[in-house]
Amino acid sequence: MKIEDVYIWDTNAKWLGISPFQLMENAGAGVARAIEEKFGRGLKVAIFCGTGNNGGDGFVAARHLSFENDVTVFLVGDEIKIRSEEAKHNWEILKKLDFVKIKILKDSSQIKGLNLEEYDVIVDALLGAGTKGEPREPIRSAIKKINEYSGKAKIVSVDLPSGYPSKVQVKCDFAVTFQWDKEEFEGFERIVAKIGYPKELYHLVGPGNAKFALRKKGEHKGQNGRLLIIGGSEDYFGAPYLAAKAASYIVDLVYLVMPEYSAKRITDPDMILRPVEGKNFTREHLEEVLALTEKADAVIVGPGIGLRDETREFVREFVKRCEKPLVIDADGLKAIAEDLSVLNGKTFVLTPHAGEFKTLFGEKPEGSLKEKAGLVMKKAKEINGVILLKGVYDIISDGKVWKYNKTGNRGMTTGGTGDVLAGIIGALLALGNSPLRAASVGAFLNGLAGDTVKEELGENFTALNVAKKVPHAVKWVLEF
Ligand SMILES: NC(=O)C1=CN([C@@H]2O[C@H](COP(=O)(O)OP(=O)(O)OC[C@H]3O[C@@H](n4cnc5c(N)ncnc54)[C@H](O)[C@@H]3O)[C@@H](O)[C@H]2O)[C@H](O)CC1
Numbered sequence: 001m002k003i004e005d006v007y008i009w010d011t012n013a014k015w016l017g018i019s020p021f022q023l024m025e026n027a028g029a030g031v032a033r034a035i036e037e038k039f040g041r042g043l044k045v046a047i048f049c050g051t052g053n054n055g056g057d058g059f060v061a062a063r064h065l066s067f068e069n070d071v072t073v074f075l076v077g078d079e080i081k082i083r084s085e086e087a088k089h090n091w092e093i094l095k096k097l098d099f100v101k102i103k104i105l106k107d108s109s110q111i112k113g114l115n116l117e118e119y120d121v122i123v124d125a126l127l128g129a130g131t132k133g134e135p136r137e138p139i140r141s142a143i144k145k146i147n148e149y150s151g152k153a154k155i156v157s158v159d160l161p162s163g164y165p166s167k168v169q170v171k172c173d174f175a176v177t178f179q180w181d182k183e184e185f186e187g188f189e190r191i192v193a194k195i196g197y198p199k200e201l202y203h204l205v206g207p208g209n210a211k212f213a214l215r216k217k218g219e220h221k222g223q224n225g226r227l228l229i230i231g232g233s234e235d236y237f238g239a240p241y242l243a244a245k246a247a248s249y250i251v252d253l254v255y256l257v258m259p260e261y262s263a264k265r266i267t268d269p270d271m272i273l274r275p276v277e278g279k280n281f282t283r284e285h286l287e288e289v290l291a292l293t294e295k296a297d298a299v300i301v302g303p304g305i306g307l308r309d310e311t312r313e314f315v316r317e318f319v320k321r322c323e324k325p326l327v328i329d330a331d332g333l334k335a336i337a338e339d340l341s342v343l344n345g346k347t348f349v350l351t352p353h354a355g356e357f358k359t360l361f362g363e364k365p366e367g368s369l370k371e372k373a374g375l376v377m378k379k380a381k382e383i384n385g386v387i388l389l390k391g392v393y394d395i396i397s398d399g400k401v402w403k404y405n406k407t408g409n410r411g412m413t414t415g416g417t418g419d420v421l422a423g424i425i426g427a428l429l430a431l432g433n434s435p436l437r438a439a440s441v442g443a444f445l446n447g448l449a450g451d452t453v454k455e456e457l458g459e460n461f462t463a464l465n466v467a468k469k470v471p472h473a474v475k476w477v478l479e480f
């Protein structure tokens, strides 16, 4: 587990209704439990707290420990700097307790002369995951003070030794770290305390994942993604248009490559059209279309492209030679189903529904969520790419992990929502996201846009309604 993942989990946990108060309560209780299990009860405990949430965990631990131990809390810093609601809440509780002693140490001069000889255990809740740079005063002096008692008292750090990874850091007997043992940490003993995240968080896509995927990269036109969409035929022009419309809210530039016959029917000024001659894509268009991919960050191929033999051949040849990250959707999937080897060495997302999945891989996804996810993961591994199986729960895998998405509603069975989804995924790929993240977050945003439409119109709407709610979905995520 990486520190970036912790942020995603916290955000998704909040989305499930698990509040930061609950997490802090569990974190502090976990610290208290670890101490009592290791060292027994009836202890004299000093708890050094900073003004961030690491300190907040310390406040909670103090309350839990106070039941059977003699506890003194040293707040290092000014109490008006206790900012988060959950830390403040727990601080206010502590101030009402008569059996917990509180000492406020606003500057280093108050720390230097402290004598901590009477304490059996010193808890270090000064700095945690929010540490930026070398520890500054008065925290720095507090770290040094604690280290004077190394080997004399037991020193327990909350989450990580304060100051880590700087030179000035607490030398603890162990740290109580939360939920998982974090890969990045080294050089100190760790005990893991679970803080109430459900298993769903390993797999469920939520606003935490989406926030990361939507981060802007630059201030200049084109820096935030250029997407090329290849689709349309004699019979269809709406499908590539819907994909382009949805994507245009996310990336800077969307180029729509279509046979001129269908391109003529598009009048939307948001679109940059790149018509190619004729009514349908054929091998003859190959060089021209490949040249267009050069200035794109990602490519979508398939929406409304049709199933003519010469078009299917075009799709396969194109995929084989395209060097950009790809989303292959709809008729494009049927074209490559005839020869999956065109995917070798490519970076791509396939977006089949159950029927297309069977056409591609000869097996129908059936059974429980876990069983279906197992099959999607197996096939993703075989083709060395990302598969998004569309359904009531969308399942996404890169062959190593699997994710699922629950946003969306029955109204989205209407034609064209798959094109909107492909457009969003392509846009997220063009922003530089991994195929796994682009596909997972694409499914989430598409469903969220659909749910936003449902709030206004009920379950009878069209795919264009969904595409037009993409900016609302994005705004919701960024403000969450
Ligand atoms: N999901 C979880 O794992 C949970 C973790 N919890 C605990 O929360 C902390 C992280 O809290 P946060 O408020 O983000 O940061 P800190 O408390 O680590 O520090 C912020 C605080 O410190 C000041 N500061 C930053 N760098 C320095 C420095 N170099 N010198 C001095 N002061 C510094 C900054 O200005 C802030 O005031 C995590 O570690 C867990 O303990 C939650 O309680 C439960 C969920």
Ligand SMILES: [K+]
Pocket (backbone or CB within 6 Å): 054, 124, 125, 126, 127, 128, 157, 158, 159, 160, 161, 162
């Ligand atoms: K700490």
